[in-house]
Amino acid sequence: MTKRATLTALAACSPLLAADWNPPQAASKVAPMAFEVPEGLEVTVWASTPDLFNPTNMDIDAQGRIWVAEGVNYRRHKGRRPGGDRIVVLQDTDGDGKADSSHTFVQEEGLIAPLGVGVFDNVVVVSQPPDLIVYTDVDRDLKFDPAVDKREVLLTGFNARNHDHSLHSVTGGPDGKWYFNNGNCGAIFTDRSDKTFTLYGAYKGGGGDWFVNSSKELNKASDDGFKWTSGFSARMNPDGTEVEIIGHGYRNSYEHAVNSFGELFQNDNDDPPACRNSYVLEYGSAGYFTREGQSYRTVKRPGQDHGRAHWRQDDPGTFDVGDIYGGGSPTGVVFYENGALGDSFAGTFLSCEAGRNVIFSYQPEVQGAGYKMERGTFMNSNHDGKFVGSDFVGGGKAQAKTDKGEVDPKQFRPSDVAVGADGAIYVTDWFDPRVGGHADHDDSCSGTIYRIAPKGFKAVNPEFDLNTIEGAIAALRSPAPNVRWTGFDALRKQGAQALPAVSKLLGDKDPWIAIRGVWLLPYLGEDGITKCTELLKSGDERIQLVAFRALKRAGKDVYAAAAQLAHAPSAALRRDAALAMRGLPADKAAPVLIEVAKHWDGSDKNYLEAIGLGAENQEPAVWTAMRETLSPGDPLKWNDSFAKLTWRLWPTTAIGSLKARAMAPSLTKDQREFAIESLSFIDDPAAADAMFDLVTQDTQIKPAATRWLFARGTGAWARFGLKKRLKETGIYDPAKIEITEIIMPGKPASTKFSDQDVLKLKGDAERGKSTAMRCAMCHNINDVGPHYGPDLRGWVARQGEASAVRSIIDPSADIAHGFGGTAVNLKNGKWIDGLIIADGDPVVITANGGITQMVPKNRIKSRQKMNRSLMLNADQLGLSAQDVADIVEWLKSY
Structure with a gap:
């Protein structure tokens, strides 16, 4: 099949695509030459839209076919594809290093942005809350036919559908177990050994469809005798029996990787700026939730560093934080052990970071009872270190085109990374000007699969027969984790x-x-x-x-x-x-x-x-x-x-x-x-x-x-x-509590000057250092001021000069994740606008100037999310355009 025939074949396998949904825009992708990779390696495009759309996760089988879970119906676009999302299979049939065949394995109305697909020979496992679904391709024709093939809900009870913090992909472990994880939406599920697990937590937000309320089960032990909080990692037998929770207290670990030594590594999301990559101590808590299932914010110590507070590193009952790298949007991971990249890459943990347009690399070294993790860069499209379109920089969007008319490489949003049976590295790109914020803005739903391999690499996927010992040994030697799982399974049966x-x-x-x-x-x-x-x-x-x-x-x-x-x-x-x-x-x-x-x-x-x-x-x-x-x-x-x-x-x-x-x-x-x-x-x-x-x-x-x-x-x-x-x-x-009314001034209808007015000016860092102290009523600057607003250290370097200027002029343009305000209406008619840091009784709320108050719950009439920032804008702070230019100039080196 030729490349030009791909869209026709795709439509034939999925009539709904041709009849009911056509992308309103032409597909886009970041050019391979825009990426930085280690010396000796090269990036090539293996597949792109229309072969696939909005890839959330992938797996690679023994024949080198890439199976992709799609998220066309993601979030506010639920229903964009009426027939439901798909699991799509892509193949390079002529061995030229590019996919030339793409078709639908399964499409169901109930598939709404599934976040995981795992392939174990002819068994395909799809993570679609509330269910973990197992499809068995009985006739091995790579198309699910309910008249011939089998569909089974292996486990159910996972929150929440169409939500990033829910059920993620299944990976085969070196012990023959299946490993999966779930974000902090939580779960109440029963395994096939009839043990019920309750993973509770205080988090209930972010939209999506919710199925169980685990917060009603606070402090309730699961049937294994232990108390767990969400999110979590688990392992089990492939038939769904003997589930073990092996890590918990996550915010949203998008994926984890277990290597051949049985060590589990993962990334985890943050309330900016504390994203992390870490070794998971078996049965341990990452610390996002307390033992009682409450947010870390409820127990933050006075003056405690945000990273240590976010993962409760100063409390008993948490494992080592690993590498905290700041704000971001971490996604798929993999552990590279052997393959085409050479011995120097053996033992490399790769972690996608969509918010930073990068894939981080680590070669964990044993250090006592944990691992030393020094961060490196494996694949990067962000050349100036200025980030845009992510929550931790206040949102915004990457530009569609650069000044040279090229696709902006900052739209590269790696959603997953995997090792192929050929030993190469494959990366799926979600491609979007924005990441996070529970939304996608690329109406074309473009997606691309890149291959990273030695220059001039020719893919070879070893052939083997799992029914023979020799063939099973060959599978066990595979660079691809789920392929070698099939080798383990076949040898165990022998x-x-x-x-x-x-x-x-x-x-x-x-x-x-x-x-x-x-x-x-x-x-x-x-x-x-x-x-x-x-x-x-x-x-x-x-x-x-x-x-x-x-x-x-x-x-x-x-x-x-x-x-x-x-x-x-x-x-x-x-x-x-x-x-x-x-x-x-x-x-x-x-x-x-x-x-x-x-x-x-x-x-x-x-x-x-x-x-x-x-x-x-x-x-x-x-x-x-x-x-x-x-x-x-x-x-x-x-x-x-x-x-x-x-x-x-x-x-x-x-x-x-x-x-x-x-x-x-x-x-x-x-x-x-x-x-x-x-x-x-x-x-x-x-x-x-x-x-x-x-x-x-x-x-x-x-x-x-x-x-x-x-x-x-x-x-x-x-x-x-x-x-x-x-x-x-x-x-x-x-x-006896006396409550002070604190109302944030309304957002002005207009500002005295624009972003462009400021960007035309030359800033003076020395003046800016002094002028910036006006911001100390909300931000801690050089140890002066409260830790109320986002940390400004490294802020301009993270988000770029233009975004920083916009955020000072109009903070409400895109509010940093984790700093959304709440307007609390008291029964006496007064109001407090601020940031809730402890939602118990009393409610503890911090307002402008870092003023923290305890508000008894019986005094609260109602509360609602604010539609504007808790930060004052430039006009309200009495800043001129030159003042803003000066502050930003100083912040560049702060």
Whole structure:
């Protein structure tokens, strides 16, 4: 089929496309020469519209066919394609490096911007809330026919349809499991083992169609015995049984990647500016939600850095943040292990960043119980570092054409990245002048697939037969994650007869390929189990680690092995030994956790968190056993390490000791306040009683105790009925709260000068530094002013001079995500316009000038979102056009 015949074939497979929906604009794409990639690699166009439209996610099968989930009906354009969105299959049949065939695999009215497609031989898994749908292409003709093929809803109960923060793609793991994740819309679903999981959180916004209200289930444990918050990652058997939640507390991890060593990496979205790429500590919380499912904003500490506050890095119960890179819109990820790019790229984690027109690269290095992640750039179309069209720069749009008449490369919005069976890297481009804001602005719904490969690359997709051991081994060697999953699955079915071939694979010179065989050993008969057990004594800690994980995932008893690994010199091995104690009775878990605790260096966050996760639901008993074995002595003589262990384990059995430390004049102020903080994280009325005693009996640490008592008494401890006591101690008396009316001035009908007036002027940075202090009533500038408005450090560099000028002249033109205001109407007729930072009782709201007030809920009549910015514009601040030019000039280097 020729390139020119593609649209005709597409229309034939999808009559609705020809009859009911035609893009109103000609398709566009960013030219390959606009991209920067590593030396020796080149970018080529593999496919583009009309082969595909608005690609949200993709997968690549063993034959090199690319399967794409489309989002033509995205958000406000729901119904633009009446027959529903599609899963489309693209092929390069003549091997010239470009797709020449495109057709619909399935189209349904119920497919509305699905965010995931995973292909496992002839099984196609589509993520379409509320359902995780499995299509089996029985006759393997690459077209779903309900009369022949099978369609099954594997799991259901995921919020929300037509929402970015919902159910994402399924990926095959090296252990034969399927991995998927869901954003912070949350879920309540039941697996095929009849276990119900409740992933709750306070987030309810962003439009879309919602199916369950998980906020009604706050503090309810799932059937696995643990409490989880949304968003989350999970793994399961391909038949939907034995689901395990393996990470939670996300905002919106669009996708994750599990490598052949069994390590999970992901990116996560932010409330600007704290997007991150990180290693996911198994069972750990990323920190966006508190244990009680409330937003991080409700527990932000005074003066705390936004990044640390956003992911609650100073609180117990969160894993290491990884790399925070600022504002953005992170999307698809993949882990490159082997293929056409060469050995220097082996072990590279690639992460799409649509808001910054870039794909980041990392080569994670083991660092204690976590990974060091140094950011690099793999693919980039943004050459000046000035961003546009994203929430973190106040929105706006990229221009359609550059000054040279070319398509603006800042419309490159990578939605996914994948490794092909040929070893090349493929990238889908959503292509849009805007990203985020729950909208798309490219009416042509253009989409492109780029290939990144060595110059002159000729694609070869190895042929193999999964019904033979030799063929399954070939599949297991594949660079494409879901292709090698099919090899694992086929070899597992072969059982013991596959052991010789798998044993040979263990000696492969490529460590990424060799390690894949270890996961199979527990399924290959008694000799395979014996061989895997022997690898626990290997001198290579990563082989030991995978052998341990392989036995555990296969359901083998690993307690004895964990007890041995607790003594290992490797922090990573000891970490996994601690995590393996999770769910065991305290008398079994404690000895291993104690041994692991003996080796803690006092600073490794993931290591400490692994101990806490291993002790979950058994913390008081485990802590008591630790105290008896580690013999820290009198509470006033604890060393810092034991104090930090106590802080993380939040044991009710430590309340008396912590109270004694808080009241001891012999300890430093920091030690006493840390004891108070530790008390505040214990979820028990006795901890609140102790805190009340500290507030009323001690003056030196009374301010810290009062602050924590108010925060918990109106938050996590509110269910203990503390309002009366808070009132009696004078900490919070709703009747005595005096509320000041603060109304933002209305937006002027016009401004005295325009963007172009300012851009014509030459700014003076020295004058601008002084003039900018007028903005300190809302922005923190050089440590002066409140953290009320967006952070201005690096602001102009992020969004560009023109956008910065526009935002100062008219802040309401495009309000930065996370800074939308609320107008609160009080029952006495007064109003407060501001930013709600804690939505409990009281509602805590910060207004212009950084003035923060507590508003009892019973005084609120109504509230509504504001249609204008909380920031004053240039006229209202008394700024001239020259003043704005000066401020922007200074901000360029701030």
